[in-house]
Amino acid sequence: MTLLRIALKQQRTGLIAMTLLGVVTGALNAVAFVQIAGTSPAERLAFARSMEILGAQLSYMLPVPEHLDTVAGYLQWRAFGFLVLILGIWAVISSTGSGRGDEERGLVEQWLAAGASRARYIAARVIVFALVAAFALAATMVLTAIAANSSGEPLPIAGLASTGLNLLVTTLLCFGLGLVVAQLVTTRRAAGFGAAGLVIALFFINGASRSSDVGPVRWLSPFYLYDRSKPLTSDGALDLGAVSALTVAALVLIALAVTAFVRRDLWGTAISLASRTSRPTTAPSRDPFLRIPVVALLRQQWLWIVTWILGLTALSAFLASIIKTVIDALTSSSTPIMRAYFERAGLGGYDSFVGAIWLSTIMLILSAYAIVQVQSWSADDAEGRLATILSAPVSRARVILERLIALLVAVGLICAAAGIAVYWVATSQSIKLDGSKLALATALLVLIPLAFAAIGQLLAVWRPRIALVLLSTIAVVSYFLVQFTPLFQWPEWVANLSLFSLYGMPMSGEVNWSGIAGLIGVAVAGTIGALFAVQRRDVGA
Amino acid sequence: MTEAIETQGLAKDYGNGRGIFDLQLSVPVGEVFGFLGPNGAGKTTTIRLLMGLIHATHGGARIFGLDCDRDSVAVKRKVGYCPGELPQFGGWRGAEIVAFVAGLRGDVEDASIKALAQRLDLDLGRRYREYSHGNKQKLALVLAFMHKPVLVILDEPTTGLDPLVQQEFYGIVRDARAGGSTIFVSSHVLSEVEHICDRVGIVREGRLVTVSKLEDLVGMRAFHVEIEFADSVPTEELKSVPGLDQLRVADHRASGILRGSFEPLMSALVGRRVIGLVSREPSLEEIFLTYYETKP
Numbered sequence: 098m099t100l101l102r103i104a105l106k107q108q109r110t111g112l113i114a115m116t117l118l119g120v121v122t123g124a125l126n127a128v129a130f131v132q133i134a135g136t137s138p139a140e141r142l143a144f145a146r147s148m149e150i151l152g153a154q155l156s157y158m159l160p161v162p163e164h165l166d167t168v169a170g171y172l173q174w175r176a177f178g179f180l181v182l183i184l185g186i187w188a189v190i191s192s193t194g195s196g197r198g199d200e201e202r203g204l205v206e207q208w209l210a211a212g213a214s215r216a217r218y219i220a221a222r223v224i225v226f227a228l229v230a231a232f233a234l235a236a237t238m239v240l241t242a243i244a245a246n247s248s249g250e251p252l253p254i255a256g257l258a259s260t261g262l263n264l265l266v267t268t269l270l271c272f273g274l275g276l277v278v279a280q281l282v283t284t285r286r287a288a289g290f291g292a293a294g295l296v297i298a299l300f301f302i303n304g305a306s307r308s309s310d311v312g313p314v315r316w317l318s319p320f321y322l323y324d325r326s327k328p329l330t331s332d333g334a335l336d337l338g339a340v341s342a343l344t345v346a347a348l349v350l351i352a353l354a355v356t357a358f359v360r361r362d363l364w365g366t367a368i369s370l371a372s373r374t375s376r377p378t379t380a381p382s383r384d385p386f387l388r389i390p391v392v393a394l395l396r397q398q399w400l401w402i403v404t405w406i407l408g409l410t411a412l413s414a415f416l417a418s419i420i421k422t423v424i425d426a427l428t429s430s431s432t433p434i435m436r437a438y439f440e441r442a443g444l445g446g447y448d449s450f451v452g453a454i455w456l457s458t459i460m461l462i463l464s465a466y467a468i469v470q471v472q473s474w475s476a477d478d479a480e481g482r483l484a485t486i487l488s489a490p491v492s493r494a495r496v497i498l499e500r501l502i503a504l505l506v507a508v509g510l511i512c513a514a515a516g517i518a519v520y521w522v523a524t525s526q527s528i529k530l531d532g533s534k535l536a537l538a539t540a541l542l543v544l545i546p547l548a549f550a551a552i553g554q555l556l557a558v559w560r561p562r563i564a565l566v567l568l569s570t571i572a573v574v575s576y577f578l579v580q581f582t583p584l585f586q587w588p589e590w591v592a593n594l595s596l597f598s599l600y601g602m603p604m605s606g607e608v609n610w611s612g613i614a615g616l617i618g619v620a621v622a623g624t625i626g627a628l629f630a631v632q633r634r635d636v637g638a
Numbered sequence: 639m640t641e642a643i644e645t646q647g648l649a650k651d652y653g654n655g656r657g658i659f660d661l662q663l664s665v666p667v668g669e670v671f672g673f674l675g676p677n678g679a680g681k682t683t684t685i686r687l688l689m690g691l692i693h694a695t696h697g698g699a700r701i702f703g704l705d706c707d708r709d710s711v712a713v714k715r716k717v718g719y720c721p722g723e724l725p726q727f728g729g730w731r732g733a734e735i736v737a738f739v740a741g742l743r744g745d746v747e748d749a750s751i752k753a754l755a756q757r758l759d760l761d762l763g764r765r766y767r768e769y770s771h772g773n774k775q776k777l778a779l780v781l782a783f784m785h786k787p788v789l790v791i792l793d794e795p796t797t798g799l800d801p802l803v804q805q806e807f808y809g810i811v812r813d814a815r816a817g818g819s820t821i822f823v824s825s826h827v828l829s830e831v832e833h834i835c836d837r838v839g840i841v842r843e844g845r846l847v848t849v850s851k852l853e854d855l856v857g858m859r860a861f862h863v864e865i866e867f868a869d870s871v872p873t874e875e876l877k878s879v880p881g882l883d884q885l886r887v888a889d890h891r892a893s894g895i896l897r898g899s900f901e902p903l904m905s906a907l908v909g910r911r912v913i914g915l916v917s918r919e920p921s922l923e924e925i926f927l928t929y930y931e932t933k934p
Binding site: 378481633 | 686727733738764
């Protein structure tokens with residue numbers, strides 16, 4: 098019982114976050130459907146046609162759309178088609194924490210020494226995650242049903258329950274996958290990145306299988322099996338074979354991980370490889386970058402930064418490559434509500450859609466970069482590295498400012514690479530982009546992660562344990578405010594509460610300098626707050 | 639300037655009687671000062687206050703005349719610090735950690751790092767996570783001494799070190815002192831500070847109980863003795879041994895805390911068939927309990 102209670106306590110944040118995210122994704126999209134698709138059958142049909150064209154372009158990410166003239170079809174495509182990936186990533190974070198993170202922190206050693214068996218420990222983690230995931234999905238489905246009902250578009254209860262079940266078994270499979278990877282490496286970081294990379298790769302294998310023949314490899318992807326069920330739409334059903342296969346695969350992976358955990362050494366791996374021996378030395382590293390302020394911080398995470406540059410450059414190039422087709426499909430829409438939506442969102446020519454599609458995507462991802470950085474700053478504090486740095490003749494203010502400058506440099510490099518990729522691909526597609534406008538928009542983009550990082554610094558100094566949760570909440574709320582304000586015609590000040598909204602749409606019109614000033618203001622206020630707070634707080638206490 | 643460390647009414651109150659209170663302390667330049675106390679007495683809190691890592695509730699501390707809180711950057715140019723709780727550096731190699739911290743300090747010679755690592759037999763080529771606790775402690779000592787500071791503040795520095803490395807550590811401390819450095823070292827083991835310290839301050843439950851020269855502490859020095867007799871225990875003779883407290887007798891065994899010389903005890907045992915005699919240093923808490931219970 099104690100192990101279950103401890104496991105439940107550790108899942109608390111995930112439970113709250115995923116329940117909220119699921120509810121917001123399901124319920125808000127259910128309400129938004131009526132706003133965006135209109136109410137008459139003709140409007141619905143036109144909406145469905147244009148969305149199906151868009152859906153074909155987004156098939157790398159979302160399932161092939163069906164019955165988009167109904168709220169059920171829309172949710173199955175727009176909401177639950179992507180939620181499954183978010184749930185998969187959550188499962189991986191959770192399983193690598195259980196399978197490796199607790200071991201790194203010495204907690205597993207303590208519990209095993211206290212008499213708990215390895216099988217009981219890991220079983221408690223699996224059971225609690227399954228319960229927590231089931232609860233989050235049940236809450237999502239119930240509140241989505243209520244929201245749809247209140248909009249006059251009731252959803253089939255059996256279909257919702259089946260969707261929840263399909264999501265649950267896919268999530269559990271990802272959990273099992275993360276747990277297996279955690280047995281093969283020695284750190285949570287390696288397990289987390291490895292398993293998350295694997296899940297994303299499997300997701301995109303399925304995405305690729307929607308538009309081209311990838312052969313039998315598609316069967317390896319749990320998301321392919323997930324996609325085979327369409328229980329929410331009127332002529333769809335739960336594919337019992339696919340769900341059974343997902344369930345069996347999840348159980349097999351979990352059983353494999355449990356067996357490996359029981360058999361392997363603590364701090365060791367299930368498969369022992371000859372470790373690369375280092376040459377013994379008593380000399381310090383000759384790497385000059387480690388000794389230069391700011392550069393030392395960049396040097397420590399160069400691989401991470403290069404990965405971000407490559408990843409976002411590739412994504413930017415891809416988004417630029419689909420812009421023309423997407424715009425042609427959407428602007429030819431005969432749905433008046435869609436046109437009104439685009440007008441309200443300030444979307445016109447190709448260049449404005451670059452802002453809508455590329456900038457809105459990349460700003461969200463860059464805010465995630467800032468959030469990850471803030472998490473590492475909190476960890477510096479919790480794990481004693483900050484105290485080590487401050488025991489050198491380094492002021493607290495310098496620590497705060499160096500971190501921000503390093504982040505600014507890294508984000509600047511990422512944005513520059515991504516911006517160049519967009520310009521190059523767009524030009525090769527005969528899209529006439531204003532280069533100076535794109536350069537300015539890209540340069541201003543760095544203000545978003547800077548603002549997030551400044552707020553994050555303040556939170557990390559003030560309450561390091563909850564900084565990550567608070568900052569993630571700010572990012573998610575900011576994102577949804579931007580998404581839903583034009584849909585629900587909320588007043589402008591509501592949208593301006595979002596940090597993303599302050600950035601504006603510099604590619605589709607004039608730069609919103611007051612918004613930019615607002616972003617700079619947030620960054621400056623956060624930094625000053627952090628500088629003030631860090632002077633007052635105790636370190637290492 | 640003759641004082642390396644000076645505190646005046648220094649206090650950090652964590653509530654519920656935890657912390658350090660009204661600390662008046664003065665450590666002259668060139669001294670090796672032992673800061674002794676049981677676990678939870680306030681040693682680490684005091685050290686963190688001196689390092690400017692935490693802020694005092696009342697009072698203040700100065701290092702070479704500089705305010706530890708206000709002038710903490712200037713203070714830390716002069717100080718080397720070995721923390722009680724070792725930080726986590728994950729996959730960093732030891733060589734990268736020392737290079738990074740040396741970069742922050744800016745006044746470190748590579749030769750000094752190399753000499754220390756050789757003395758402590760520390761392989762800097764390995765990753766931090768692969769280090770044993772003892773090796774992590776050695777790395778912390780390298781970081782504390784590598785810039786040849788004029789004041790070294792060490793929080794329980796021998797934790798996890800094997801006896802041979804402990805001896806090497808004592809040698810490093812003596813060499814630093816010979817070079818003119820002041821050393822402030824905390825410990826909860828009396829015999830450890832005996833090796834290196836000129837004076838010792840004893841802290842208990844957040845308050846400084848006494849500051850004495852090492853030789854003045856002989857009266858406090860104590861041993862836990864356990865004697866096994868072949869016949870019955872000569873209880874009355876043992877009760878009359880000066881300095882033997884907390885006498886306990888069970889079957890053929892007697893045990894107690896002996897303070898001062900062993901001679902009266904050995905005299906009392908003359909003519910008795912002693913099968914075994916074990917003497918060990920008691921914990922500091924045991925010493926305190928007997929010392930302060932017996933003192934008027």
